[in-house]
Amino acid sequence: MTRARIGISGWTYAPWRGTFYPKGLPHRKELPYAADRLDSIEINGSFYALQRPTSYRRWAEETPDDFVFAVKGGRYITHILRLRDCREALANFFASGVLTLGPKLGPLLWQLPPTLQYDEESVRAFLRLLPRSTADAAALARDTTLDSDRTDTAGGQDRPLRHAVEVRHASFDVPSFADLARSEGVAIVVADTAGRYPVIRERTADFVYVRLHGDEELYTSGYTAEALERWATELRGRLADGLDVYAYFDNDVKVRSPYDAMALRELLTASGSPSGDPLAG
Template identity: 80%
Template sequence: MAVARVGISGWTYAPWRGTFYPKGLVHRDELGYAADRLDSIEINGSFYALQRPSSYQRWAEETPDDFVFAVKGGRYITHILRLRNTRGALANFFASGVLALGPKLGPLLWQLPPTLSFDRDAVSDFLAGLPRTTKAAAELAAESTLDEDRRHTEPVDDRPLRHAVEVRHASFDDSAFVSLMRDQGVAIVVADTAGRYPVIREDTSDFRYVRLHGDVELYTSGYTPEALDRWAEEMRRWLDQGRDVYAYFDNDVKVRSPYDAMALRERLR
């Protein structure tokens, strides 16, 4: 049976303290508090810098047994290298502790910059270089140039890895891109960005990945009950097709993310 997981993009936000997080809750307990109310969280610190294996291990320990993390790929790969010659950077990324999440490792998210237009060869090469199992990721991580104390290269288990790509340039709204993603079995993120970036709803994988950045004002506006009803209806259709759904709210500026996530999760129960 297909499963829907609804969560938030990140969990460490100062404005949430005293609002979503109760006053007096110590910072180290915030992840556990959020994880008790949701069933998935998107790790986004990994986008800005390589994290440490000890951090991933701690996050796994602080969450329930059936919890799952999505992990956002590094911007060095997507925004600096711009998908070209990425093998060494991918090795360092997977060696940085991602595999230490063990069975709590969910899909990998690759968010492309709005200045990056569709280049079939670059995208094809990048997708071909992504490891599709935890064993393949460990083998790639073994090529890492990170110091030994910053590396974790052993998979806890050997199972498939899922990847999703979020595009932000209009040129990706192209049948050639959709065909390429479908051939590779990689999901195209359905991104709600208040109309700023393209929304591509094509089915290219065995799961769907949704990022809800705000439907009126990017990163700011909350979702009305009617809007949440519409998203829940669409996600139920995907579930009925046998596809797992991962949905994350990134409208955090006015502390809407956790409340919208809990409301959508309740609708999908």
């Protein structure tokens, strides 16, 4: 059975305090508060720096049993190395505690920089490095160069891993990239970026990953009721096609993303679309 997860990108934002988060709510309780209202959150701190195993374990403990995290891959891999010669960096990423999320580990997101043009050879090499199961990820993580006190590869039962790539250069909007992603079973992110970056709606995996950055102003504008209904209609279609859905709002500047996420989730629930535990990984 297909499932839809609707959430937000990150949860620690000062402007949310006293608006989405009740005034006086301790910062340590912000994740549990958000997780009680949504069923998935994108961890984006992992994009800026390797997180610690203690953080991943705490996040898993602070969320409901049926909660799922998406985890954003490090910008060191995507923006500095630009997907090349990144096996060691991938090993360090997976050794940093990602796998301790266990069954709460959902898809891995790889956001590419807008200056990175499509090069089939390097993209293919990168996609083939990505582990397709937690056991594969743990094996890769054993080659880490991190100190032992910064690593934990325990992930419990072996589970499949899903990967999604968000591209931001128009050169990726070609059939050869879609064919490559499809052959590797990697989802191409459907990204709403107020017209700044390409929108690619090719089906290339058994799930769809949507990022909603704002339809009029990037990271800022909220979504109208009409816009949310349009997205609900599209996501219902993806569910009907047999795809699991992960959708995250990243229009956080004016505290729109949590409210838009809750509204879209309500639209899908009201229409009878399934929500809950997707095929994790």
